[in-house]
Amino acid sequence: MQIFGVPTQALFGQLLLGLINGAFYAMLSLGLSVIFGLLNIINFAHGALYMTGAFVAYFLLQGAGLGYWWALLLAPIIVGLVGIVLERSMLKHLYKLDHLYGLLLTFGLALVIQGLFRNQYGSSGLPYGIPAQLTGGHALGFMFLPNYRAWVVVFSLTVCLGTWYVIERTRLGANLRAATENPVLVQAFGIDVPRMIMLTYGFGVGLAGLAGVLAAPMYQVNPLMGADLIIVVFAVVVIGGLGSIMGSIVTGYALGVVEGFTKVFYPEASNTVIFVIMALVLLVRPAGLFGRGQ
């Protein structure tokens, strides 16, 4: 059977691959959404921190002999702490200003972080292997699915849904959401809003660091790995609607799939298709597919 000259089997394969790439979009755009929702900061340093996560995994292996599984636990914490330092020392002074200032600061930070890593480690990237437990793969009939990629999809989906649950369905999440609506009132209820903001930023960039660890065995650990990705992820956030948690998860996966299909039907456009969709969505629904217009 064929669809537009492409065997359906190949399409199933692309669907699955799209979900894998979508997993990265979803995890990164989720972090961005959470940060934007609470801090009003468009965090352009997200890509650089994703890259930092991958490098932390590499350093842990080279320096301390700690493998992938430790990295999965430690790298997000380390990146999260880096984020908290950034938030306390710089970002917190910008909350009351226009979005533009936060964007400029984080964009500058991203350039500095990337530049430092590139100066030290070059641009070809460093090798990082797939953990022994997840090497190999399974022939599914329509494609060969590497075990590691299957793990990435399952793990990232769990993390995304877990985050959604915490924010939308728990008391902690309710406080968080309330604080985004009216921080003064929430503070009056005795909740330490500045601390909550700090931890949220740490958590958001921790997610980026986690995505970086997930990416390390698939791609080269490369100082530039975040630079291109972050632009796409911003498009995903815009399409999903800034600040919408579920929106960024669903859009992340969906756009991964769209991009995957583009790679079959017209590969040359695979790095532009998301921006075309973004333009269309902005024309029709400026607040994004899942966003609430204000």
Add this chain to the structure above:
Amino acid sequence: MHRFKALAIAALVATAAAFAGSGAVAQSGISDGVIKIGVLNDQSSLYADLAGQGSVVAARMAVEDYGADKKGLKTEIIFADHQNKADVGSQIARQWYDAEKVDVIVDVPNSGVALAVNQITKDKKKAFLVSSAASSDLTGKACSPNTVHWTYDTWALANGTGNALVKGGADSWFFITADYAFGHALERDVEAVVTKGGGKVLGKVRHPLNTQDFSSFLLQAQASKAKIIGLANAGGDTTNAIKQGAEFGIVKGGQNFAGLLVFLTDVHALGLDKAQGLIFTSTFYWDMNDQTRAFAKRFSERNRGIHPTMIHAGVYASVTHYLKAVEALKSDDGTAVIAKMKATPTDDPLFGKGTIRVDGRKIHPAYLVEVKKPSESKKPWDYYKVRATIPAEQAFRPLADGGCELVKK
């Protein structure tokens, strides 16, 4: 009295003629008294390690080793990042030639950018020494009296790697091609070799430059059941494709990669366990003889330990030959120097003796190399073993086949 007057006039005329003569000499001499070399390449992205700052180091070493200062040739080297964008590269080239008095532009990876700079250099009658860019069009239909293409080109790669593989029984191919001038040229040249050798191309897919995820393209290549997956890309694109190919069990499934353009830094980034067994064509390897080893040692000390790629070697050798021509002519006029470079046989420690053809193609041997197994590698950067040497006269496209208008028919 009349005689005296005539004598005085004659003297005046003679003096004027002498001054006019000296004026002509000054005009054809070194412009502004400085030979200004501009290294234009990718300083920040996927081609930054294989060219990048290393090319600047190589150019500096060429100037120092030539002893330009002692010979009274004042030189200055500047560099810039073209970000792999033809418009950015063109703008820098124009500014360099017009405002900054640059006499020669060197390196320029990314055939898209190089073809643009090639045209600008021709219009401005300056000099262009290509080391990184691969498209064989630079000495074919886009050839120029102001350009020398030094290190390698897509035809040479296709001829070296393609031929060896087709002869080894690789008769069905699938191409994963970078979607710009270089990828297209490389794919075209390899495809010609494959079909000429009786092989078949089962399919091809074109990916945007600087792609992270190759899984989709690999899956298509896998589905094609081609024996060889030809990677018509370079730098980070090649390493990403090979690394992810291992994940998708490409080699285990009986298919093989042909890295059509692989650099030393790519092998270093992949690690020998992933890169071992790759066969490709290179025109330079640092561990060939005492001279190349000595160069590599000095070079790596100045380039963060990174050993020279064939591109760095090409920058060094082409700048050396350029300075020779400038010294001989006592002029840095672009067209004249390039003509002199073509007329003079080349001789340098890295590529040995060679020539430059009328179409701008530098001629030297090429090597078919195989990446060592981890167990065979005895020292840092010990990565290649040379399987075959392609003699200089066979390594590059025959002069008549390129369609270059400088070649008299």
